[in-house]
Amino acid sequence: MEYFVRYGEIGIKSPKIRHKFEKRLMDNIKSELECEFENNQGRLTLKTEETNEKVADVLSRVFGIVSYSPITQTITDKEKISELIHEIIPKVIDEGKFNPQKDTFAVKCRRVGNHDFSSQEMAGYCGSVVIDITNAKVDLSNPDFTLYVEIRENKTYMFTEKIPGLGGLPVGSQGSVVCLISSGIDSPVASFQMLKRGCKIILLHCDNNPYTKNTIEKVKKQAQRLQRYSVGVKVKLYTINFGQYLEHVIKQAPPRMTCVLCKSGMYQTAAQLAKFNHANAIADGSSIGQVASQTLRNIEATRYKCRMPIFSPLISLDKIEIEAIAKTIGTYETSIIPDGGCSAVPKYPETNAELDVVNNVIDDINQKDVLEEVWNTFTKIDID
Numbered sequence: 001m002e003y004f005v006r007y008g009e010i011g012i013k014s015p016k017i018r019h020k021f022e023k024r025l026m027d028n029i030k031s032e033l034e035c036e037f038e039n040n041q042g043r044l045t046l047k048t049e050e051t052n053e054k055v056a057d058v059l060s061r062v063f064g065i066v067s068y069s070p071i072t073q074t075i076t077d078k079e080k081i082s083e084l085i086h087e088i089i090p091k092v093i094d095e096g097k098f099n100p101q102k103d104t105f106a107v108k109c110r111r112v113g114n115h116d117f118s119s120q121e122m123a124g125y126c127g128s129v130v131i132d133i134t135n136a137k138v139d140l141s142n143p144d145f146t147l148y149v150e151i152r153e154n155k156t157y158m159f160t161e162k163i164p165g166l167g168g169l170p171v172g173s174q175g176s177v178v179c180l181i182s183s184g185i186d187s188p189v190a191s192f193q194m195l196k197r198g199c200k201i202i203l204l205h206c207d208n209n210p211y212t213k214n215t216i217e218k219v220k221k222q223a224q225r226l227q228r229y230s231v232g233v234k235v236k237l238y239t240i241n242f243g244q245y246l247e248h249v250i251k252q253a254p255p256r257m258t259c260v261l262c263k264s265g266m267y268q269t270a271a272q273l274a275k276f277n278h279a280n281a282i283a284d285g286s287s288i289g290q291v292a293s294q295t296l297r298n299i300e301a302t303r304y305k306c307r308m309p310i311f312s313p314l315i316s317l318d319k320i321e322i323e324a325i326a327k328t329i330g331t332y333e334t335s336i337i338p339d340g341g342c343s344a345v346p347k348y349p350e351t352n353a354e355l356d357v358v359n360n361v362i363d364d365i366n367q368k369d370v371l372e373e374v375w376n377t378f379t380k381i382d383i384d
């Protein structure tokens, strides 16, 4: 079978960058699909012996694809074009995609090259062939069924559906980002959004044992789900024994500061891992005001000591919107498995952190030294 694979934003890049991104997109697809590509001035044609189901499964998970279409082709000759329409129409009727008794139809024609007919004339010709076969009604503005005809020089391609892809940029076309993953609902979605922008993701879970339990297994399952959308690029997962740092915080700092200091330590730990992995940024699942700790003041105070950019792709999303994405990508079910929460959370956590106060406490508890001890415990987890 053959397919047109369409990309979006890549098309507006300079020729050099476009070429690089197209290559990355094709390589990512090839990593899971035995196939060949023909690249005709940005029109990618994928050729494969694999089943339609397999192709649909892979293309629906590859970032950078705006839409794709199974195509058939013939030579640019009216008789041959009519023959192909005679093959396609009974097939789509059979598959229930077109019911000429009640559905209207249109033919849309695009053309590249010099021909002795215009695109409109060819659309009219193809439409008359469809009418001969079906007697269906034409509706050019709002058809129930569309036959797309694309003529490129002496080749004519036809397709009847444009299947939407995920959009975004090909994974690996941008740099690497360390994504803080907690095992909850939001952070896997934030990681997914970073994949969407073409970033390689390195997941970091701060294991707060003994204050939290059973989170590593959950995070591992979420990483496996995320791997499905990182076609062509291996997702890395690290954990760290963060409970050790948390214990120090609980002993040395005012109780209400525990969560602020925990988050501040996580960002700096993520920055440390980013340095090891040549990553240029950190991402987390914060959303303003979603929980009492995610106030603007807390966000400012917890990020102050971290010099690396911290992205929060969910910052403006509602919980319902985040949950909807989590359900679509298949991380939700794992996220909601009860794990008992974090027993280090104080009765009255700080929700209005003052920058100077937080910075003073950070100095008082020798945060940097304690974090440096914890950084010996980075562990890479195999997610296969």
Ligand SMILES: Nc1ncnc2c1ncn2[C@@H]1O[C@H](COP(=O)(O)OP(=O)(O)OP(=O)(O)O)[C@@H](O)[C@H]1O
Binding pocket: 179, 180, 181, 182, 183, 184, 185, 186, 187, 188, 190, 204, 205, 206, 207, 208, 266, 283, 284, 285, 286, 290, 291, 293, 294
């Ligand atoms: N133990 C952890 N390890 C790694 N990252 C964490 C951890 N706990 C929190 N984070 C990061 O901080 C972000 C905000 O966490 P917080 O607990 O304030 O909110 P949340 O709404 O419960 O987030 P989530 O649904 O992702 O658990 C998380 O989305 C995640 O990116």
